[in-house]
Amino acid sequence: MPDYRAFRIHNDEAGYRAGIEGQSRIEPQAGEVLIRTRxxxxxxxDALAGTGKGRILRRYPLIGGVDSAGEVAASADSRFREGDPVVVTGYGVGVTHDGGYAEWLRVPADWVVPLPSGLDAFSAMALGTAGFTAALALYRMVTNGQRPDLGPVVVTGATGGVGSIAVDLLTQLGYRVTAVSGKPExxxxxxxxxxxxxxxRDQLPGGNRPLETAVWAGAVDNVGGEMLAQLTRTMKPWGNIASIGLAGGHELHTTVMPFILRGVSLLGVDSVDCPYPIREELWRRLAHEWRPPHLEEIVSEVVTLEGLPEVFERMLGGHTRGRIVVATSARD
Ligand SMILES: NC(=O)c1ccc[n+]([C@@H]2O[C@H](COP(=O)([O-])OP(=O)(O)OC[C@H]3O[C@@H](n4cnc5c(N)ncnc54)[C@H](OP(=O)(O)O)[C@@H]3O)[C@@H](O)[C@H]2O)c1
Structure with missing residues (x-):
């Protein structure tokens, strides 16, 4: 009799497929934590991994889901105790290691962040990797001198998960935000x-010259491709671009001119391997001074594991808005 349900992804001679399966619970080994997920x-x-439309997973079969929040059920590491509220994002979760689309998650304790007061499991997952990544982008920009008085910040892919949290967060901190979106509705x-x-999406200012009229003091880019190239040409002197995503393409065709004549910085944002001390610090800020004021409204849907395939297709088709939370637990 399996102990719990999980959304598991296979890729073998029978093809790429994913669905809910029964799994057996395993006790944590030395250095591991067992989490009862919420x-x-x-x-x-997750949508790329769950549909096979992107090469995300490094081994099969694997339980999907790069995010999880819940309570420690058992710990074989002295840093955690039964009942501790925790959040896990990135590292190998849902990529090389079974992920968060399950009622239980067993992970190395090194990947687990204590949930700061001010966030519960639901709000932690309303943020999830998307919220954490928006905060990491802001952290990199601020560390590199970004300030509200330097001028406007543009956010691309603005109605998406990362984008909508970035718009909310930057506005709250006093930045003037321009949102770029393909969804007029x-x-x-x-x-x-x-x-x-x-x-x-086709209204970004500037043409194709290496340097165009300088408009933006900062940019949070979720799209990549031609949109990112256009941003490089229109940054103000010493402006920062946080490069997060590739929803519009992974290539970048630009010149060195913005970097050597305007001192523009292209800042990489990698939420997966973000060093643990920065990770802890950003979750603490997200619970307090960087908490997006409209977080609850940014959550457009709460789905169960059964609803995942349909949501994945809609997200990859560009028909979702904000954040989608997944209720993993069928018990209580
Ligand atoms: N570097 C990291 O650590 C990290 C972490 C998280 C996410 N990401 C990446 O960041 C991006 C956003 O992630 P997300 O979870 O926020 O996804 P999401 O919710 O699907 O948001 C992506 C948004 O991009 C826009 N978009 C979609 N297709 C597009 C296209 N073909 N051309 C231009 N714009 C397009 C849409 O916004 P509008 O309709 O409003 O234009 C969409 O809502 C993804 O590429 C993801 O892989 C990277």
Whole structure:
């Protein structure tokens, strides 16, 4: 009799497929923690992994889900005790190691972050990797001198998970935000989060010259490709671009001119292998001074494990908005 349910992904001679399966519980080994999960979430990467439309997983079969929040059920590491509320994002979760789309998660204790007061399992997963990544982008920009008085910050892929949290967070901290979105029907949502200007994907200012009129003091880019190239050409002197995503393409065709003539910085954002001390610090900030004020409204849906395949297709088709939380536990 299996002990719990999990959304498991296979890739073998029978093809790429995923669905709910029964699993047996395993006690934590030395240095590991067993988590009774409450919630997970859906990130772009989860949709790529769950459908096989991106090469995300490094081994099969694997339980999907790069995010998890819940309580420690058993710990074989002295840093954690039964009942501790915790959050896990990134590292190998849902990529090389079974992930958060299950009622139980067993992971190395080194990957587990104590949930700071001010966040519960639901709000931690409303943030999830997307919220953590928006905070990491801001952290990298601020560390490199970003300030609200330097000028506007543009956010691409603005109605997505990372994008909507970035718009909310930057606005709360006093930045003037321009949101770039391909979804005119969600204009009201972006205005509500605080975006001062909202433009379509084909309305970014500037042409194809290596340097165009300087507009942006900062940029949070979830799209990549031609949109990122266009941002490099239109940054103000010493502006920062946080490169997060590739929803529009993974290539970047630009010149060195913005970097050597305007001192523009292209800052890489890697939420997966973010060093643990920064990770802890960012979760603490997200619970307090960096808590997005409209977090609950940014959650557009709460789904169960059964709902995942349909959500994945919608997300990859560009038809989701904000964050999608996954209720993992069928018990209680
Ligand atoms: N570096 C990291 O550590 C890290 C962490 C998390 C996510 N990411 C990446 O960041 C990106 C956003 O992730 P997410 O979870 O927020 O995904 P998401 O919720 O699906 O958001 C992506 C947004 O990008 C826009 N978009 C989609 N397809 C596009 C296209 N073809 N051209 C231009 N814009 C397009 C859409 O916004 P509009 O309709 O409003 O334009 C969409 O809502 C993904 O590429 C993801 O892989 C990276």
């Amino acid at each position: 919630y997970s979430s859906v990130n772009y990467k 969600h204009r009201g949502f972006l205005e509500h989060l605080g975006a001062k200007d909202i433009i379509g």
